Amino acid sequence: MFKNLDKKIKAFNKIITKLNEIEKHFYESGINYRKNYMLPIIDILFEEEIKKKSIFIKKIKNNLKIYFTLTSKIAKDFLLSTENIPDHINEPQTTELINRISKKNTNKHLIFGGAFIGDMAMPISQNYKNTKIDKKIHCFEIDKSPLKLLKMNVS
Numbered sequence: 001m002f003k004n005l006d007k008k009i010k011a012f013n014k015i016i017t018k019l020n021e022i023e024k025h026f027y028e029s030g031i032n033y034r035k036n037y038m039l040p041i042i043d044i045l046f047e048e049e050i051k052k053k054s055i056f057i058k059k060i061k062n063n064l065k066i067y068f069t070l071t072s073k074i075a076k077d078f079l080l081s082t083e084n085i086p087d088h089i090n091e092p093q094t095t096e097l098i099n100r101i102s103k104k105n106t107n108k109h110l111i112f113g114g115a116f117i118g119d120m121a122m123p124i125s126q127n128y129k130n131t132k133i134d135k136k137i138h139c140f141e142i143d144k145s146p147l148k149l150l151k152m153n154v155s
Contacts, residue, residue: 111137
């Protein structure tokens with residue numbers, strides 16, 4: 001059921017590395033290199049997995065395994081992470097801000113409406129692990145496909 005990311009990625013690792021290296025040359029060009037070139041190439045390389053909604057696994061720095069499919073821009077960007085083991089899934093600045101807020105407000109609950117696959121909740125979940133205070137992260141998602149992955153990521 002799950003595809004280990006390493007198997008497919010190893011085959012395309014040099015291509016993904018080159019795509020990431022080239023991106024920096026487009027930062028001030030006015031061309032959306034990621035949208036116009038990188039993501040369509042990922043669509044071609046992983047066409048079969050996208051059609052089948054194959055589930056991939058990738059680790060993030062807090063040693064959590066993240067389950068995802070390549071059916072969204074967020075997941076494709078996660079696949080294209082320049083770090084082998086990133087500290088975020090999506091929007092690093094937002095993830096870091098929420099992380100800081102959760103650390104400063106140790107007695108508060110967090111609520112994520114439209115939680116997707118847990119792209120914001122999972123990286124900061126370690127802040128809520130093994131605490132004596134009864135605080136939780138509450139995630140809500142109405143779309144069935146991301147909800148399935150969210151449940152897998154939480155477990």
